[in-house]
Amino acid sequence: MELSGQAVPVADPRLETAGFYKTSGLKVTKDAEGEPPAGPPVLCVPPDLPTYRARGHRRLDVRTYDTNCTTCIWGCRMPVEMIIDHWNPSQKKYRFETFCYGPKSCALYRPGPARKVPGRKGMSYTEENWVDEDATSHRGPND
Template sequence: DYADYYRAGALKKIKPADFVDEEKTSPWEGEVPSLDVYNWRGCRMLDGRRWRGKCFTCKWACMANVIIEYDWGVSQRLRFESYCYGPKSCKRYAMGRPRPVPYKDAGIYYDDGELDIICTENRGDDD
């Protein structure tokens, strides 16, 4: 998504990453899993300050460009939001303030974490 958004299609791999022994590192470091794994795990909202600080090096934390259907089928709005795909029991995790979701002629609704429960209902606290 970033490459398409910023028109960075000419990115090239300069050298392979150094080998990291997954057995000796924490579950937050090491090789990044495939997108299918992220999709299965489901995301939770992550506080933006936490993402820029403690969670920046974590393989489960990400910043994504989100499309908000402001006027269904007519206009969309884009914004960057931070998400966590890590274990629910992670001590570093913090949701942050509820995020406003604007809709035309309907005001603003706040996502206070209920969607996180739905997105991650297929896994336990340590998954």
């Protein structure tokens, strides 16, 4: 499906929940025909949020996301909150990270480098692979 319309990008995406505002004049210029290709990327209608939460996610390489996954229902780029000092949980930082909620067997999937999370007094914590394995351990390779 192809659409046309007008919208204004938000001034600072770090401070907004949406990417655009003041959207108007939306028109379908080319309707979808037949079934979408099987993928990946998976192009069908996305499921509801509880389904995403139940599936769990794995980290996704930023370049892979930009190249292959922006149209996939299982790819996402979202803000994450980092608690810098667990003795002082009000000390937080935010950044964007990319994730895949899709089947573990996807041939396009690349995890990218392990993520480092800043910690107290200049220390940092590396998020090892077991974090993603644990989050998706209830799913088989093709689920």
